[in-house]
Amino acid sequence: MQLSREQMLQAYRRMKIIREFEERLHIEIATGAIAGFTHLYCGQEAVAVGVCEHLDTDDKIVSTHRGHGHCLAKGCDVDGMMKEIWGSREGLCKGKGGSMHIADVDVGMLGANGIVGAGAPIAVGAALAAKLDGKGKVSITFSGDGACNQGTTFEAMNMAVVTKAPCIFVFENNHYSEHTGFEYAVGTQLDIASRAEAFGMKVWRADGTDFFAVHETMRDLLVYVRAGHGPAAVEFDTERFFGHFEGDPQRYRGEGELDRIRETRDCLKKFRASVVSAKLLTDADIDAIDAEVLSQIDAAVDAARAAPRPTPEDVLADVYVAY
Amino acid sequence: MAKMMYRDAVRSTIFEAMERDDRVVVLGEDVVGGMGTAGGPEAIGGIWATSTGLYDRFGPDRVIDTPISESAIVGAAGGLALAGKKPIAELMFADFIGVSLDQIWNQIAKFRYMFGGKSTCPAIIRMAYGGGFNAAAQHSQSVHHFLTAMPGLKVVMPSTPEDVRGLLREALRGDDPVIFLEHKALYGVTGEVPDGDWTIPFGHARLTRAGQDLTLVATGLMVGRCEAAADALAKDGIGCDVLDLRTTSPLDEEAILDSVEVTGRLVVVDEAPQRCSLATDISALVAQKAFASLKAPIEMVCAPHSPVPFALELEQAYLPSAGKIEAAARKVLGYR
Numbered sequence: 001m002q003l004s005r006e007q008m009l010q011a012y013r014r015m016k017i018i019r020e021f022e023e024r025l026h027i028e029i030a031t032g033a034i035a036g037f038t039h040l041y042c043g044q045e046a047v048a049v050g051v052c053e054h055l056d057t058d059d060k061i062v063s064t065h066r067g068h069g070h071c072l073a074k075g076c077d078v079d080g081m082m083k084e085i086w087g088s089r090e091g092l093c094k095g096k097g098g099s100m101h102i103a104d105v106d107v108g109m110l111g112a113n114g115i116v117g118a119g120a121p122i123a124v125g126a127a128l129a130a131k132l133d134g135k136g137k138v139s140i141t142f143s144g145d146g147a148c149n150q151g152t153t154f155e156a157m158n159m160a161v162v163t164k165a166p167c168i169f170v171f172e173n174n175h176y177s178e179h180t181g182f183e184y185a186v187g188t189q190l191d192i193a194s195r196a197e198a199f200g201m202k203v204w205r206a207d208g209t210d211f212f213a214v215h216e217t218m219r220d221l222l223v224y225v226r227a228g229h230g231p232a233a234v235e236f237d238t239e240r241f242f243g244h245f246e247g248d249p250q251r252y253r254g255e256g257e258l259d260r261i262r263e264t265r266d267c268l269k270k271f272r273a274s275v276v277s278a279k280l281l282t283d284a285d286i287d288a289i290d291a292e293v294l295s296q297i298d299a300a301v302d303a304a305r306a307a308p309r310p311t312p313e314d315v316l317a318d319v320y321v322a323y
Numbered sequence: 324m325a326k327m328m329y330r331d332a333v334r335s336t337i338f339e340a341m342e343r344d345d346r347v348v349v350l351g352e353d354v355v356g357g358m359g360t361a362g363g364p365e366a367i368g369g370i371w372a373t374s375t376g377l378y379d380r381f382g383p384d385r386v387i388d389t390p391i392s393e394s395a396i397v398g399a400a401g402g403l404a405l406a407g408k409k410p411i412a413e414l415m416f417a418d419f420i421g422v423s424l425d426q427i428w429n430q431i432a433k434f435r436y437m438f439g440g441k442s443t444c445p446a447i448i449r450m451a452y453g454g455g456f457n458a459a460a461q462h463s464q465s466v467h468h469f470l471t472a473m474p475g476l477k478v479v480m481p482s483t484p485e486d487v488r489g490l491l492r493e494a495l496r497g498d499d500p501v502i503f504l505e506h507k508a509l510y511g512v513t514g515e516v517p518d519g520d521w522t523i524p525f526g527h528a529r530l531t532r533a534g535q536d537l538t539l540v541a542t543g544l545m546v547g548r549c550e551a552a553a554d555a556l557a558k559d560g561i562g563c564d565v566l567d568l569r570t571t572s573p574l575d576e577e578a579i580l581d582s583v584e585v586t587g588r589l590v591v592v593d594e595a596p597q598r599c600s601l602a603t604d605i606s607a608l609v610a611q612k613a614f615a616s617l618k619a620p621i622e623m624v625c626a627p628h629s630p631v632p633f634a635l636e637l638e639q640a641y642l643p644s645a646g647k648i649e650a651a652a653r654k655v656l657g658y659r
Contacts, residue, residue: 035456035457035633035634035635036456036457036458036459036633037456037458037459037462087457087633087634087635087636087637088634089634093633095632095633095634095637096459096460096630096632096633096634096637097459097460097633098457098459098633098634099459100458100459100461100462101459101460101461101633113461114418114459114460114461114462115418115419115421115422115461116391117391117422118422146390146391147391149390149391149392150391150392150393150422151392151394151395151422152422176360177390177391178352178353178370178391179353179356179357179360179366179367179370180352180353180356180357180358180359180360180388180390181357181358181359181360182359183359184358184359184360184388185358185359185390185391186390187390250362251357251362251366251367252356252357252360252361252362252363252366252367253360253361253362254360254361254362255361257361309634309635309636310632310634310636310637311636312636312637312640314632314637315627315629315632315637315640315641316627316628316629319628319629321628322627322628322629323597323598323627323628
């Protein structure tokens with residue numbers, strides 16, 4: 001099924017927003033403007049957007065420490081996120097959470113997460129709620145090749161199968177669990193999808209740097225899950241353009257590796273090449289979005305810089321009791 | 324006598340133990356780093372640089388880089404210990420203890436007692452704890468209070484490079500599980516570490532300032548903040564005892580009681596929230612056993628009853644500071 005022009009423009013815009021959001025954070029963090037630990041999603045945009053373009057507000061997602069892309073793809077406000085990362089009281093979480101804990105339940109985004117593997121069980125719970133509501137909604141957990149080694153992920157997969165929960169396990173294999181290679185840390189040395197398959201669920205695999213492959217795979221997968229067959233899993237092969245966290249010297253990378261993946265595995269470049277050569281969109285269409293997104297990110301950074309700071313009294317806001 | 328950083332005291336003490344005793348093994352996430360990558364092993368050497376060089380010297384059987392699997396890391400440390408080895412497991416952040424809690428609480432802490440004293444479990448579980456890096460609610464916590472509450476564990480909180488050396492050596496010589504809590508903000512602190520073969524026995528507090536007017540009790544990063552408060556008070560002629568507990572289990576009750584019997588005034592400082600904390604525990608101890616010595620109500624300077632917030636201003640307001648400790652001290656001193 002061919003995507004409409006509007007759908008393609010929207011998908012590209014969302015991917016570009018994630019890209020520029022992250023590239024800008026990389027620069028701002030290096031200047032010391034942003035405190036705390038930040039894990040950038042840059043490089044994996046096609047996965048977040050290819051998945052979330054199929055969802056509406058009532059479908060839920062649960063994210064990871066590398067969560068900005070999932071948040072933006074699911075519809076979290078760009079300004080609200082930037083303000084959160086800056087620690088403003090006008091941030092999406094009032095400056096309480098920061099980069100690793102961005103959430104907005106109003107758009108079905110149940111939280112980035114600082115604990116690797118913590119998201120999968122939560123997603124199963126949200127899926128069970130969707131099953132109770134009976135409206136064909138789903139819950140999605142994003143996990144990396146690091147989280148796929150946590151017991152919590154294994155338990156969640158089995159429980160989802162047992163309970164026929166409409167839960168989707170999206171595994172983003174970017175080849176690094178923190179600073180360790182996939183080939184070392186994932187014992188099967190094969191892939192992650194085969195593990196999910198062993199738990200008794202239907203699985204898909206696709207190139208996570210190809211937006212159209214992700215989008216089509218998710219369309220098939222979602223038809224299956226929304227029809228009530230229980231959980232499913234998908235593994236997307238993708239790339240992480242930055243380190244585990246900002247400041248990571250990345251000594252584990254091979255020579256020229258970052259240049260190579262930026263050159264050959266950049267999902268935005270591949271999207272542009274594909275739609276322009278197929279004459280679906282023009283370079284001018286894409287250039288116009290690039291320019292709009294750059295000014296949107298500039299404006300978001302300006303707004304975050306100028307946003308009001310929290311006060312000591314805010315520490316004890318949103319607790320049910322203080323002593 | 325050598326000058327070294329806190330993190331180097333951790334690493335060099337582990338190195339020394341591995342040289343001396345081939346039963347000592349290290350395991351944890353990225354303790355080698357770079358496994359299965361183009362950059363190869365030792366690309367990281369632990370994100371806190373507390374295991375750099377161990378893999379090159381001792382190899383993959385004794386320096387075990389693990390997947391991200393905290394429950395299995397801690398459980399495997401328990402199994403290694405039951406089978407006669409001396410494991411040193413690392414949790415990259417103390418907050419990740421939640422993932423592995425059963426293996427600590429229901430397993431490692433209980434083996435010796437449950438098995439009728441017939442087994443030992445000399446597992447050391449190291450972890451980086453504490454706030455100050457705007458790392459938010461799941462990477463900034465202090466966990467000593469609930470670990471101290473678990474029978475069967477020894478809980479160690481070194482505040483200086485010298486104490487890292489002495490307390491880690493002591494942990495390695497013992498037969499019981501030890502939780503070794505390293506404050507993230509102390510890794511870069513430099514101090515003198517004496518040469519020679521010495522240890523620091525558990526349950527012996529360190530008196531870092533001596534005075535007659537007030538007792539300040541703390542652990543870890545809070546020790547330095549108490550010292551700063553004590554130094555400020557000294558300018559007004561007020562003398563403080565500052566007690567660094569070093570271990571919260573076993574607890575040096577005698578040092579606390581002896582000090583309060585002289586000063587009659589106590590401020591307990593704790594980086595964790597106050598309810599059911601080390602601070603309330605020590606306060607109860609003093610109220611019970613040194614009641615007659617007290618000249619004023621005990622003050623506690625703790626974190627508020629909330630998760631650790633992210634924003635700079637919020638975390639600053641959250642953590643006990645030298646200023647808050649000094650204010651609490653003046654309140655106690657001003658009582659009658």
